[in-house]
Amino acid sequence: MSPKFLFLQQFIRHPRMVGSVIPTSDIAIHALLDPVDWQDVRCVVEYGPGTGVFTRRILERLGPDARLIAIDTNPMFVSHLRQHIADPRLICVEGSAADVEAILAREGFEAVDYIISGLPFSTLPPAVADDIAAATARAIRPGGQFLVYQYSRFVLSRLEANFANVAQGMVWRCIPPARLFWARKGNEAGAALSDAESLAVA
Ligand SMILES: C[S@@+](CC[C@H](N)C(=O)[O-])C[C@H]1O[C@@H](n2cnc3c(N)ncnc32)[C@H](O)[C@@H]1O
Known part of the structure; x- marks a missing residue:
């Protein structure tokens, strides 16, 4: 089954969980990932990889010894990723992003450099x-940093409540236009002052 057909089929079966009828466009993927410094990254987590459009682009940027832990609640997507991306740096987990700490502990990591989210926060x-x-x-x-792409601003209040600094961008050249967020964790534990910035993207 083609990735696009699988995505549409899973949206029809689980509309609130999948949250979109088509995978994210490549323009939005590059716009979210390009501003990040990928050097010295050891571990990245991806929430909601779906058919893997972001997963592949993250792997292109990661060093040979880094790890990408991709977590999705949908077993069809997890099995698709395991079959179609043969990369020893990729660990596919069927589970919920809400359990990220337990999943990291099980995989032997205390903390991660970046988490990238494709979750449909508004649904x-x-x-x-x-x-x-x-x-x-x-x-x-x-x-x-927590990197998030969405089609609404719904997630912003949750980012501002948990992260020291939230930068925002918008990609107009994709359908529908995508909102991008880069939420940085403060260097001191507990710092949660919001300092919203705006980036002009694409
Ligand atoms: C909008 S799709 C994004 C798919 C892909 N990243 C993309 O950009 O095309 C949302 C994905 O989040 C997954 N998902 C929904 N709730 C989740 C949760 N609590 N934990 C992990 N994944 C979840 C869905 O199964 C789906 O794969």
């Missing part, structure tokens, strides 16, 4: 969205 139950934002802030090392 998740609010308590789950809150739990994921808080667990993510705990799982990222001081100075690390």
Whole structure:
């Protein structure tokens, strides 16, 4: 089955979980990943990889000894990734982003450099969205970042509540236009002052 057909099929079966009818466009993927410094990255987590459009682009940027832990609740997507991306740096986990800390502990990591989210925050139950934002802030090392792409600003308040600094961007040249967020964890534990910046993107 083609990745696009699998994506559409899973959206029809689980609209709130998948949250979009088509995978993210390559323009939005590069716009989110390009501003990040990928040197010296040891471990990255991806939430909601789906058919792997971001996964492949993250792997292109990662060094040979780094690890990418991709977590998705949908077993069809996890099995698709395991079959179609043969890369020893990729660890595919069937589970929820809300359990990121337990998943990291199981894989032998205390904290990660970046977490990249494709989760449909606006269609998740609010308590789950809150739990994921808080667990993510705990799982990222001081100075690390939570990178998020969405089609609305819904997630912003959760980012500002958990991260020291939130930069925003917008990609107009994709359908629908994508909102991008780079939320940085403060260097001191507990720092949560919001300092919103705006980046002009694409
Ligand atoms: C909008 S799709 C994004 C897919 C892909 N990253 C892309 O950009 O095309 C959302 C993905 O999040 C997954 N998902 C939804 N809730 C989740 C959760 N609590 N934990 C992990 N993955 C979840 C869905 O199964 C789906 O793969």
